[in-house]
Amino acid sequence: MATSTPTRGAHGSKPDRRAPKAISPGRQAWRSRLWRFDDKASPYAYIAPFFLVFGAFGLYPLIYTGWIALHKVEMTNLDQMEWVGWENFSTILQDSEFWTAVSNTFIIGVISTVPQLLVALGLAHLLNYKLRASTFWRTIILTPYATSVASAALVFALVFRVDGGLLNWLLSFVGLDGIDWASGHWTSKIAIAVIVIWRWTGYNALIYLAAMQAVPSDLYEAASIDGASRWQQFRNVTIPALRPTILFTIVISTIGSMQLFGEPLLLEGGANGAQGGSEHQYETLSIYLYNYGWNLLHLGPAAAVAWAMLALLLLIAAINWLVGRVTRKSAA
Amino acid sequence: MTTTHTVTAPDRRSVSKNDVPGAPARRNRFKQGAGRQHHAGPFAYIALAVVGFGSLFPLYWTLVAASRSQEEILDSTPPLIPGGNLFSNLEAAWEQAQLGKAIWNTLIVSASITAATLFFCTLAGYAFAKLRFKGRGALMTMVIATLTVPPQLSVVPLFMMMSDIGWGGQLESVIFPTLVSAFGVFFMRQYLLEALPYELIEAGKVDGANNLRIVWSIVLPVARPAMMVLGMLTFVQTWNDFFWPYLALNQDNPTLQVALGQLSASYVPDQSIVMAGALISTLPLLIVFVIFGKQIVGGIMSGAVKG
Numbered sequence: 315m316a317t318s319t320p321t322r323g324a325h326g327s328k329p330d331r332r333a334p335k336a337i338s339p340g341r342q343a344w345r346s347r348l349w350r351f352d353d354k355a356s357p358y359a360y361i362a363p364f365f366l367v368f369g370a371f372g373l374y375p376l377i378y379t380g381w382i383a384l385h386k387v388e389m390t391n392l393d394q395m396e397w398v399g400w401e402n403f404s405t406i407l408q409d410s411e412f413w414t415a416v417s418n419t420f421i422i423g424v425i426s427t428v429p430q431l432l433v434a435l436g437l438a439h440l441l442n443y444k445l446r447a448s449t450f451w452r453t454i455i456l457t458p459y460a461t462s463v464a465s466a467a468l469v470f471a472l473v474f475r476v477d478g479g480l481l482n483w484l485l486s487f488v489g490l491d492g493i494d495w496a497s498g499h500w501t502s503k504i505a506i507a508v509i510v511i512w513r514w515t516g517y518n519a520l521i522y523l524a525a526m527q528a529v530p531s532d533l534y535e536a537a538s539i540d541g542a543s544r545w546q547q548f549r550n551v552t553i554p555a556l557r558p559t560i561l562f563t564i565v566i567s568t569i570g571s572m573q574l575f576g577e578p579l580l581l582e583g584g585a586n587g588a589q590g591g592s593e594h595q596y597e598t599l600s601i602y603l604y605n606y607g608w609n610l611l612h613l614g615p616a617a618a619v620a621w622a623m624l625a626l627l628l629l630i631a632a633i634n635w636l637v638g639r640v641t642r643k644s645a646a
Numbered sequence: 647m648t649t650t651h652t653v654t655a656p657d658r659r660s661v662s663k664n665d666v667p668g669a670p671a672r673r674n675r676f677k678q679g680a681g682r683q684h685h686a687g688p689f690a691y692i693a694l695a696v697v698g699f700g701s702l703f704p705l706y707w708t709l710v711a712a713s714r715s716q717e718e719i720l721d722s723t724p725p726l727i728p729g730g731n732l733f734s735n736l737e738a739a740w741e742q743a744q745l746g747k748a749i750w751n752t753l754i755v756s757a758s759i760t761a762a763t764l765f766f767c768t769l770a771g772y773a774f775a776k777l778r779f780k781g782r783g784a785l786m787t788m789v790i791a792t793l794t795v796p797p798q799l800s801v802v803p804l805f806m807m808m809s810d811i812g813w814g815g816q817l818e819s820v821i822f823p824t825l826v827s828a829f830g831v832f833f834m835r836q837y838l839l840e841a842l843p844y845e846l847i848e849a850g851k852v853d854g855a856n857n858l859r860i861v862w863s864i865v866l867p868v869a870r871p872a873m874m875v876l877g878m879l880t881f882v883q884t885w886n887d888f889f890w891p892y893l894a895l896n897q898d899n900p901t902l903q904v905a906l907g908q909l910s911a912s913y914v915p916d917q918s919i920v921m922a923g924a925l926i927s928t929l930p931l932l933i934v935f936v937i938f939g940k941q942i943v944g945g946i947m948s949g950a951v952k953g
Contacts, residue, residue: 349856356857360773361785363766364826368792371823375800375807382802392806433697440693443686453939454698456946457705460931462886464906465924469708471910472917478720480707516701517946524947544684565794573796576888576907583910600798600889607802608893617802624799631794 376624382617389611402618406606412619414594415602416626418503422598423571426507431563434515435556438522439548452523455516463576466509471581474505496582502596509577514570518563525559526552561638568630572623575600599623708928711921712736719917735922739909743923748905755820755891755901756884762825763880764873770826771834772865776842786835792828797890805893819894820901824884830876837872837948838865875945878938882931902927 383403386396406412441451458466473480474495482492495501529552537547553560578596579587589605590597597605599619607616711719713732718725739745773779774786808819842865850860866873888903895904906927910920935942 352857354779357773357777357779357782360769360777360861361831364770364789364828364831365785367766367822367826368828371804372792372795372800375803376795378803379800382806387806392809437694437697440686440690443684443690445686445690445694449940449943451694451698452943453935455694455701456939456943457932457935458701460882460886460935461705461928462903462906462931463888464886464903464910465708465928466704468906468910468920468924469704469711472711472719472921473704473707475720478722478724480724483722483724512700512704515697520943520946569794569796573798573889575798576892580907580910583915587911603798603801604893607805613802613806620799620802623796627794627796 379617379620382613383615383621385614387613387617389607389613392613398614402614403621406615406618406622411594411597412602412622415590415597415599416622418590418594418596419572419574419598422503422506422510422574422596423568425503426510426571427564427567429507430511430515431518431560431567433511434518434563435522435560437515437519438526439552441519441523442526452520455519457516458513459517461513463513464580466513467577467580470505470509470512471583474508474581496586496591497595499593499595502581502591506574506577506581506596509581510571510574514567518567521563522556522559525556529555557641561634565631565634568634569627572627572630573600574598575604579604599626705928705932708921708925711918712925714918716916716918719921731918732922735918736926738916738919739922739926742919743905743909744900745902745905745923745926748900748902749926751817751899752885752902755817756881758821759824759884760877760880763827763830764877766826767830767834767876768866768869768873769861770831771836772838772842772861772869774831774835775838776844776847776865789828789831793832801890801893804890808894815894815896815899817895817899820887820891823890824887827880830880833876833879833945834869834872838869841872842868872945875941875948878934878942879945882934882942885931 382395384397384399386398386402387394437455441448441455445451476482476492476494476496479492479495481495485492493501495505533551533555534547537551542550575598578590578598578601581587581596582591586592588601588609590601599622603616603619603623606619607613710725710728712735713728713730714725715729715731718729770789774782774789804819804823805814808814808816813819813822846864846868847860850864855863886903887901888907891901891904892907895901897908900908906920906923909915909923
């Protein structure tokens with residue numbers, strides 16, 4: 315910072331806005347300098363903790379993951395890193411289990427996200443009516459959000475059991491044979507999707523409800539004057555108004571489904587859980603990463619999996635951006 | 647993610663409901679959204695009741711299973727009402743999974759993360775909402791972008807770092823990476839944008855308060871309702887966190903969720919004891935939910951992105 319001695323104010327070539335203050339006693343000049351510094355620096359001081367913590371425990375490890383992925387590192391000896399180049403990447407890319415995990419993650423993501431968001435949309439529409447005890451209903455549908463992945467996965471594991479599972483017991487009433495949910499390729503994915511749907515539908519419904527309440531009612535009045543039915547109003551007024559929110563929930567749910575870990579781990583528990591089923595039928599990418607790093611103790615390939623996940627995430631973001639552009643154009 | 651975010655303070659709706667009679671009629675027309683003018687028919691109540699039943703039943707059945715024996719819950723006719731084994735199961739879970747230590751650990755982790763999140767996110771949220779500084783827009787975009795980075799991407803080096811620092815298996819390794827949250831910054835910013843008028847800050851300045859003083863005596867009191875909500879959301883989230891704690895902590899020093907995961911994963915477990923553990927880990931949050939459900943619902947709705 316420039317000095318604020320009176321001489322500078324007198325001889326400085328630039329017009330000095332601080333001239334009046336420079337004349338006043340030195341103490342006041344010091345105070346005003348402090349003021350200005352306070353004003354300039356405080357915002358950065360207030361946001362610094364976020365960026366420091368994120369930098370140290372988020373961004374730095376994220377980049378470092380790429381470096382580890384090019385090395386051989388064993389969980390048993392973390393200090394020793396041996397350069398292996400692209401070997402870890404070629405190992406996982408040639409592993410059919412990796413591709414199983416990619417397709418499982420994708421399939422479970424779709425069959426959990428799509429029904430979840432559709433139901434949430436319908437629920438939000440119901441909650442948006444004039445309801446008795448509306449807070450009660452909202453709280454009830456949000457309750458699963460307060461449950462942990464572990465508790466939810468464990469209670470649903472019992473519901474989906476072959477023998478004495480609640481669901482198979484119910485199926486027996488309609489004369490159906492019990493289903494071995496966890497062993498089947500589709501049924502196990504459906505079971506995991508159900509856990510996800512159970513935990514998150516209410517949460518998404520509340521987000522949609524908030525967005526619906528921001529839609530000006532003029533639009534509905536105009537639509538009903540034009541003779542639009544309630545269904546037409548929902549399709550032509552509500553849905554377009556909610557488009558950004560819907561996109562937002564799709565992004566969030568997609569990222570969430572990339573992370574599925576506790577649900578598959580605990581569906582059967584034990585050794586089967588740790589490798590995503592006896593035939594990897596419900597192994598997700600997170601389970602695959604965990605298995606490489608924390609069961610097989612090879613951290614190099616585990617880091618390579620993390621970067622493969624990053625690549626997938628960027629791919630999804632790109633697709634999402636494209637879809638967003640196309641739908642915006644067709645809407646205009 | 648770069649949609650425009652309209653601001654909504656949690657108490658906005660209740661304020662507009664008490665509009666002064668003389669206020670312009672135009673504001674009222676924007677007050678209510680889709681379908682609000684229509685009363686819900688019986689179909690709506692039936693549908694809500696079905697969904698509500700689906701939401702609550704697994705929780706109820708956790709209690710049923712936790713209060714029965716393994717044989718009873720795996721019977722070909724599973725029980726639908728609680729039995730008499732609750733306390734013996736709770737005791738067994740308590741011993742097998744060191745739940746006492748796990749509860750203590752979870753409390754330490756959740757409380758310290760919640761306190762830190764509230765402090766740092768309120769400060770950052772205030773700066774982003776009301777202070778002018780170079781790079782504000784770009785930095786806020788970065789904050790929001792970090793929302794999309796899953797923890798999976800950084801767990802491997804994080805694990806190595808923690809063992810380097812000497813935090814391997816320690817609670818610090820779970821606490822420190824979560825001290826701040828992008829959602830928290832965003833949430834506080836949205837709230838303060840609307841709830842904190844510039845006039846208040848100006849008045850503080852005229853009275854000769856420095857920035858820290860303004861934060862302490864003006865921003866914090868205004869932010870208190872939003873901090874309550876953010877605190878509850880953060881607490882619920884950290885209490886339930888599973889992935890990173892499961893990788894970072896070991897059997898001797900688990901959080902509740904980790905202990906629960908180990909209880910079910912380590913050997914052939916007794917399901918009724920596992921469910922007793924699940925009940926212990928869920929019950930505190932359910933109580934929080936029964937008491938503060940309304941605020942949490944309001945918080946999620948106000949944190950929602952409206953574009």
